[in-house]
Amino acid sequence: MLSKLKLNQLYFKDTSFVNLMTKRIFNVLLVANPYDAFMLEDDGRIDEKIFNEYMNLSLRYPPRFTQVSTEEETWKQLANTTFDLVICMPGTDNSDTFEIARSIKNKYSHIPLVVLTPFSHGITARMEHEDLSIFEYVFCWLGNTDLLVSIIKLIEDKMNLEHDVKEVGVQMIMLVEDSIRFYSSVLPNLYKFVLKQSQEFATEALNAHQRTLRMRGRPKIVLTRTYEEAMDLYNKYEKNVLGIITDARYPRGGVVDPMAGIKLLAEIRSRDPFIPLILQSSEVDNKVYAGRYDASFVDKNSKKMNIDLREIISEHFGFGDFIFRNPDTFEEVARVRNLKELQNIIFSIPKESLLYHISRNHVSRWLYSRAMFPPAEFLKQITWKSLQDIDAHRRIIFEAIVKYRKMKNQGVVAVFQRDRFDRYSNFARIGEGSLGGKGRGLAFIDNMVKRHIEFDEFENATVVIPKTVVLCTDIFDEFMDTNGLYQVALSDADDDTILKAFLRAKLPDRLVEDFFAFFDVVKSPIAIRSSSLLEDSHYQPFAGIYSTYMIPYLEDKYEMLRMLSDAIKGVYASVYYRDSKAYMQATSNVIDQEKMAVILQEVVGTQYGDRFYPSISGVARSLNYYPIGDETAEEGTVSLALGLGKYIVDGGLTLRICPYHPNQVLQTSEMEIALRETQTRFYALDLKNTGHNFSLDDGFNLLKLPVKEADNDGALNFIASTYDPYDMVIRDGIYPGGRKLITFANVLQHDVFPLPRILQLAQEYGQSEMRRPVEIEFAVTLNAQKKTGVFYLLQIRPMVDIKAVLDEDLNLIKDENVLLRSNNSLGHGIMEDIHDIIYVKTEGYTASNNPTIAYEIEKMNRKFLDEGKHYILVGPGRWGSSDSWLGIPVKWPHISAARIIVEAGLTNYRVDPSQGTHFFQNLTSFGVGYFTINSYMNDGVYNQDILNAQPAVEETQFIRHVRFDNPLIVKMDGKKKQGVVMLPE
Known part of the structure; x- marks a missing residue:
């Protein structure tokens, strides 16, 4: 009972060695x-x-x-x-x-x-x-x-x-000695020993900086010269004494007492049965007293006194390797050098040996001497007396180490060490260079999750980053130099030639063993992502310029090594592809400044036969420029999809939700929309494809499958609803027959998994720590049997939207300078390249003509598409309504060249703003602005007289197309829902 209770309270806070x-x-x-x-x-x-x-x-x-x-x-x-x-x-x-x-x-x-x-x-x-x-x-x-x-x-x-x-x-070693000659020779030895030991245990640290800091946690050495001094100190720090070394003869009560040391031993032993004591004396007769108080004895006259003392300290004060002994014969039964070894061996230590050590506090003392204070404190409280169950002790020690190592590994970029990398390692780097943009983002999120304990408080959900190893930029430099690749890379060769040259080149040999160690731990498919210096850099949107490959997990590690090497070289090569070079030029970066780190990361997902994919992939943005209903811009927006995230990046149909209003999902609000606007296909990794057809297309081994396949895999348990064609309703959950719709209903509305809450936390902390709106990529695996899941953060970057840099207050623009003003608009940013407006004439307008108007607009739209131009569309009522009495029944393809769509109410024909719900997906993905204006009610401005005064490029019975010589500048503030179209200069 105790163990369950204690383990649940086991929350380890990291030791801040900086403050020591x-x-x-x-x-x-x-x-x-x-x-x-x-x-x-x-x-x-x-x-x-x-x-x-x-x-x-x-x-x-x-x-x-x-x-x-x-x-x-x-x-x-x-x-x-x-x-x-x-x-x-x-x-x-x-x-x-x-x-x-x-x-x-x-x-x-x-x-x-x-x-x-x-x-x-x-x-x-x-x-x-x-x-x-x-x-x-x-x-x-x-x-x-x-x-x-x-x-x-x-x-x-x-x-x-x-x-x-x-x-x-921090622990203390007390030396009680009044002989100047003696302590002048003992102290240097003692310090040398303790400092050397702390050098040893500092190797438990994960990188050089941590190693230096950990040395500060070494035990302190204190010199006292009288009985009273020693007792005062002991009384003050009783709980933190690692061990005591005392002479026999020194002042007590103001006079030299030949038995002072023995009286000290007696007093301390009566209070603490296990603390290691050492008596050193030049009078050999005192050895008897040492035995009486279970203390070790050192003869001061011995030639090798310093060596004797060092051996005793090493054995009893918890320094060095932990040696498990047989309590009867004192033979060594096992030896552990570090925490990982102790964790691996704890269940196989013979019962009587473990009992001997835990009943004497040896394990906690060993942890203390190695400056591992959190688990040491915790294990010190769980004494043999309190628990008396050897298997519970094993379990508790094991859990404590696991918890501590997880905590130590989280949020720290460790140096990759083959022998130390295991399933509790989170994030390591190979090489000394930079981690690149994505790598830095990952290290940052990992650290963020560690610092905010709210992420740790879900009953049925864990929040982590996938296991990650980064090959730093210096490995890229070495690869480029040793293989002489710059010449072909910077030439005008086509992408295919460049990729072939890179695939022929050789990665540094020393990486092979590291990769094998990584495979052993991860045992799942691996994603090889680019993490370049410029990518995700705070002010430049480089996302998605370079390749990301995925490779399946194979038992044959040499085959796997071949695939991994090809993928790494493929990512390296993508820096020099034609698109990347063009992009570099467009953003005025110099290509030879671009250095590439590569992230190796376990792919998040579940294996279904020969396919592998996660239950949910998503992208969250902490600012939403298209809030509808009672959402606000600050509450952010999330796109969810089944399967691999490439589907979202490629612009597939995703489910758009606001994490603060998970019950109000536009796409599933009406049956007709749900059938039309939910995901029909998804991506999965093909585990049979072993990369012999490695190509420029980083999706060469991904399968694009219909949702029905995921249903056959049994992967839709909590994320789908079923359309019942007989009753014409959609039911949350999976039922036989009927089409499956990806609605994530059980996760969003029925709390099977706390996805909305986790997303709120991730957006809130991500944004507050990056001090700007962020975009977060994530994936979730759900376990239907256990009703649990793991939420993996894959990436965080600043939301950089070139159009989105808008600093001005649109209220300050005077009405006489605008053609249109809306106080209820969707969209954000500035457009400076629109010269054309198509508007519906209001004189003699009646809704009965709406179908004809729709047909005329479609014809004009086609001309714009052919010329590659855009326009502003203004008209009464709800655009795209299926009921032509409410508005003009256009479909998206009929108006797809419009960049701003305006619903303008008339005195005799006013509309409640529809906020473009019919085209919602397209508005958001193309960044189209949507204005609602009811100017006869003083809600906004629509200066139609100016348009009527312009010559028409084309005019029909119902609509007019006018063109201005100078552009109509559009400004939209998505946070305040305001938009204006300025009159041309």
Whole structure:
């Protein structure tokens, strides 16, 4: 019971390593006479040595040393530079150093002071009489630069301890020791060990930046010199102690107590049965006490004391590999190096071994030492006492790791590593270059989904991006250079020649193993998409210029490799096809600046026999310039289709919905419209086609099938309705007989899957984070048995509509400057190339002539089509109404050259705006404007007198066609539903 409960609450927040170790030591002032300083540097290279030491340990920001030997130099330096630490080296000759130190402390009380002294008889004697209370620590200099690194790290750890423990639960190792000589030799070893270990565990990070940051989560080391100091610290940070190393003899209650260390062990062991303790002593008799309190013992007199100590720490403090042991014989039964290995092996660890380790908190300690705080905290609470069920423990550990790894992988562009890429990996890159436009968009959405937990709150839906690996742009450069392809690519050769040259070329060999690792994990068809630098760049609409290929999944990975290589080369080649070059010229980009990254992505969908396709594909736009009914422009619009998204891109009949009004779908509002305006065909990937006919057409292996085929596949469960020809009604759902209509009714109106809500979130967050309207491509797979589904975000890009850049307020344009004004219009943008208007004469107009008028308009429209020109169409009533008493019964082909269609009411013939519902699909896909004007009611302007005064190009009994020399500029503001047609200049 506990496990179910606990696991559901398991929401891991990522550790922000950025906020750790924020206080640093950058500048160190060294007060020493020239000879001692020279001895210290051994030949004047202290900065270089420290730098090398830092580099070896992958530490950043090595500090700078400034050396002074007289009081006046000291003040001069302190006045000019901010120092974070002062190290004093008292010489044998005079006591200047202590004097200087004291005066520094008086003036700069916040700067920590440290004494570093070569231990010789003279100095020791002198130091006995000095007051050392102003110094943080006294160290004994044995000529080892490591000690300087330790001093700096020790003081940094002290400065950051409280904050870092509170922030994420960083662990602490406590050393209790009052012998200066002793801690001066132990600390460098301890730090070296911990820093090396943290270099190791940082490899769990997914990229170099994360690796450096993770090092900040390493355990802190704290030095205490009395029993009271040690207990205060333990009381404060009891929950965050990784382990304690203590001497036996040191001050307790103000006097040196030979049993102080043993009393400390007793007190701590009574509170925590599992914390690792180490007793080190030069008196071997104390070993007995170590045994009594289950502590390890280190003999200070041993020649290899440092090695012994390191081994014990490594074994007991959770560092290094996790070794599962047999509790009786202590033999190793299994060893794991990282989280993935632990996850793979957890169910096969022998029962008694696992019991031994979990009952002693070993797993959480190992995670702590590796700076994996979220799962460590979580597993630490689930003790053996509370659960007492070994299989539940296995399950919980497994779930915790999976959840943590998923969380770590999401929203991060990892570096692809063959041995680490598995089903919890989300997004990785091969190469060092750019991810290109689509790649960046994907990384951005992945991160967005991770940050907004609302995406995680659906009972029966998950929101993710498909598994993705990006080949960065540097691989493209390498491919082009090593195969010498620029010559043919930039020539005037035709597309076919270019593609053939690219297919003959060779991709870098090292990619083969990476691709195999990818196939092993994905095990589904793969989409190979272009992600160029210019594509989807914020201000340039490059979408759809380059190719996207799909390849089926095959058991034979060499065949699959061949198809994949061809597809990658095909995408590379498409940069240099004729259309791309022409497009580059048109947008004044230089083709050799275009670099191509390639996205390899699992294709979203389900396999039905030899076909593969998703239940739903769609494109959402966060701004809708054709809102109808009570929709608003800001609520956005979504086009949905069954099958692969290519159908939408190719302009197929999709279902248009607004995610905020899923119950009001125009296309399914009337039976006649539903039968005419819903999807009849769909695209699926042909799994039998293994790409031997690889061609310029990136859809060469896609099947375009009638919807009936999807019904035979059983793929329409929640997305179709059935037309019943006997009762002449459409029923939501699948029933025998009757034509199936793709209405998505169960998803939209009956909440089988929370598609509208997910779309609202995606549009809202996408738009607010990109700070501009966005277009999002997505796909959904539904599982009819389980009533669940997965929503995959495939792409996000800014909505760039060349026509759409309209910044002016149309209300400010005076009525005398316009020919037409509508306060209720659909469409957005500016048109500057229309010279012609066809309008229905109003004198003597009666609705009985409407069919004749429709026929006359059709004839004129044909001439416009032949000349490739456009016009504005104005007339009374509802255009396209099937009832000719309500308006002129034209069909779309009869008026297809019109770019603006106006419904103008007359005093004796007023209409409610139909908002062009009959042609809705065509209006939206061709960007046609639709104006409603009732000027006799002061709703808008229609300046017919000006038109009547113009000579006619052609005139019939009912309609007139006039042409202006200068263009009629059209401006439409889709957000405010306003439109004007300006009078020509």
